[in-house]
Amino acid sequence: MVVPHCCSRTAIAGQGKGFDAGSKLVRPTSEAPDSAANPGLRAIPPGLHFVATPIGAARDITLRALDVLAGADVLVAEDTRTLKHLLEIHGIALGGRPLIAYHDHSGEGPLQRLLGHLAEGKSLAYASEAGTPLISDPGFELARAVAAAGLPMTAAPGPCAAICALTLSGLPSDRFMFAGFAPATRAARRSFLAELAGVQATLILYESPKRLADLLSDMVAAFGPTRRGVVCRELTKRYEEVLRGPLQDLATEVAGRQIRGEIVVLVDRAPPVSATTESIADALDEALKSMSVKDAASFVSQTLGVSRKIAYQIALDRSRE
Known part of the structure; x- marks a missing residue:
């Protein structure tokens, strides 16, 4: 497909070998998995440790995150299968430690169980499916409950799709606003975008590939056709792609394609309004x-x-x- 001259596309061929395109975790190019640090060498302090995990390439995890995952008393995950997969890639043994699922629909029972472990002085590592917990991922209720109980809590920072996209966008990064997911229905989405139209900051949104065309079309109506935007797809994965250009041209480009993968949409800040x-x-x-x-x-x-x-x-x- 020919890209309109007003839009630029960057495609980065990938990282994968033995994993399907678009896999949440892409095995490193080396066949040998990374070896985790011996947990006996690093004591993990009691408390809740939020662990940022890769959004694509498995090697993007930090050394500290590996230490926490290797040494924590209890592992907690939005999706236990994804975390098991990550542990396997990096050669970290579960070793009989509890692996507890916790997500937005877990309810009060699992939350109280986790608080009980923390009250006993145990160390808990929590990982969302990909990226930084709480950034359009579960963890908020857990963080709020731990803070309210006065229990220790910290974070092992790392990958975040919103920040990765901002870095690649070419849009101003001195002030930005993460707006999460736009509403699914058109009326609610247009009202949502209207509230953001005058924001003097780069806007960052997540979106489903199935709704991307509708979102861009509504952005044209809310922000104007010439306002600059960026669409990032499959960041750090094999078929990573970045589209840049005026919103109208991005909407036209996306409307003619079958879009797959995880999407981040960014929009330039509103033009300044002359003061009276x-x-x-x-x-x-x-x-x-x-x-x-x-x-x-x-x-x-x-x-x-x-x-x-x-x-x-x-x-x-x-x-x-």
Whole structure:
């Protein structure tokens, strides 16, 4: 398929050997699995350890994550089959340790069981199916319950599809907003996008390949056809692909294809809106409720991109009224 000149495509051939294309975990190019560190060499402190796992290539896991998985007293996973697969690739033995499933539909019973293990002073390693737990993955209720109970909790950071996509997008990365999944129904999705249209930050969304065309079409309506976007597919996997271009061209490109794999969609920040005297005054009235005249003027100047001298003078006038 010929890609429109306005869109650029990057395809990276892969990492796989012996695994189906698009596998959650892609075996390293070497046939020999990595050997995990001897758990006896590194004591895993008591508490809950959130472990980020690969989003594609199995070698993307961190050494610390391997230590935690090898040495934790209890292993917890969104999908126990996926975690077993990862342990196998890296040569980590389960060794009779409990392997407990915990996901969004687990309910109160498994949650209390995990809290009980933590109260006993055990170390628990929790992994979502892929990537960083809690980033559109389970773990929030567990984290909130552990925090409320005053039990120890930490994280072994690592792969995250949202951050990987932002890195490859070419869009501004100094300020970004992760918006998760858009609603599945058109009316709800359009309302959702309308609320994001003016955000002064790069937007990052996850999407199902089956709904990608509909999402891009609604983005054209909500954000305008010329706003720049990026579609990332199958990041770190064999058929990794990145499409960049105006939203209208991306929508046209995707509409003519059968899309598969895991998708991240990014959209450039909204164009700046020219401030008026009225909008400056309104912003200052709000800022002056909690700030001094000087601080309010500085805040509004930076937020609206207007002269600090003008904002300060208006703030003085408003404060005297």
